[in-house]
Amino acid sequence: MGSTATLISLDEYLRTSYEPDREFVDGVLVRRNVGTQLHGKLQAIVTIFFGQYRKSHRIRVFTETRLRVDARGAHRVPDVMVLEIPYRKGKVVVDVPAVVVEIQSPNDTFDDIVGKCFEYEKLAIGNILVMDPDHKRAWLFRQGNLQLLTGLSIGLDLPRQQLTIDLPFGQMFAELDED
Numbered sequence: 001m002g003s004t005a006t007l008i009s010l011d012e013y014l015r016t017s018y019e020p021d022r023e024f025v026d027g028v029l030v031r032r033n034v035g036t037q038l039h040g041k042l043q044a045i046v047t048i049f050f051g052q053y054r055k056s057h058r059i060r061v062f063t064e065t066r067l068r069v070d071a072r073g074a075h076r077v078p079d080v081m082v083l084e085i086p087y088r089k090g091k092v093v094v095d096v097p098a099v100v101v102e103i104q105s106p107n108d109t110f111d112d113i114v115g116k117c118f119e120y121e122k123l124a125i126g127n128i129l130v131m132d133p134d135h136k137r138a139w140l141f142r143q144g145n146l147q148l149l150t151g152l153s154i155g156l157d158l159p160r161q162q163l164t165i166d167l168p169f170g171q172m173f174a175e176l177d178e179d
Contacts, residue, residue, distance in 0.1 A: 010073035014091060021064060024075040032077060033105035038133035038176055039079075042103050045172045046080050046131070050099070050165070057163050058085040059098065066092040067100075069119045076116055079103040082127075084160040098158050099127040099165075106134065117141035127156040129167075136173035 006029060008016075013024040023030040035043065043063060050061040060083050066075045075092060082099035100120050102113060113130055120128045121141065128141040138149045152170030157163075 013073075013075065021066070021077050023077050024073070026072070026074065033107040035079075035103065035105050036133075039103050039105055041176055042131060042133040042172065043079050045175050046101055046103075049167070049172065050080070050082050053165055057158060057161055057165065059083065059158065059161075060085065060087065062093065067097065068092055068094050069123055074119070076119060078116075078120075082158075084158055096123050097125055098160070099129070099156055100125050101129045101131060104130060104132040104134070114141075114146060117146060118144070126159060129154075129156075129169075131169065131172075133173070133176055136176070138169040138173075 007027045008029065009027070010024070013029070018029070020032060020034050023032060047061055047063055050059065053059055054061070062081050062083065064077050064079065065081065066077055067081060068074070069076050078097075078100045080101040080103075081093065081097040083093065083095055084098050087093075087095040102116060104113065117128050117130070121144070130139040130141065130146065132138070139146045140149055140154060141147075149169065153166050153168040155164045155166050158165065
């Protein structure tokens with residue numbers, strides 16, 4: 001994910017729409033790798049999965065929505081994020097998500113993915129997941145480490161609601177092969 005050389009202000013970034021949307025770091029627009037069919041399918045599967053808990057767990061699910069990641073105004077655009085209710089409504093997400101899911105695209109570099117994970121961890125996001133639809137692997141980022149998940153599911157804690165959602169990533173990867 002290379003960045004363009006154009007410096008812009010935070011205000012300009014926030015009032016501008018890009019196709020596809022861009023991230024904003026240190027005054028620079030950062031191009032995001034747009035997903036493949038598998039990427040889009042996995043993103044839909046993850047979103048639908050979390051969506052079934054909207055009422056019972058008092059959460060909201062967002063896809064490709066701008067998230068402010070630091071006080072200087074850097075913004076990332078996670079593939080999927082889950083917010084607990086209540087949250088502040090606005091043009092960008094300013095609350096700390098309970099869950100962030102980054103779905104790897106073929107052109108994503110390891111350094112880019114880990115760098116984003118560190119930014120999310122600085123926000124105190126408790127559940128940072130990376131999912132690779134091409135190789136059907138999932139990782140959890142915690143305490144500065146990207147850990148390969150070896151089971152078929154993982155429990156994700158919702159701190160405000162004091163609930164856990166069991167994310168069946170193995171089943172989600174199996175769903176990619178249906179059709």
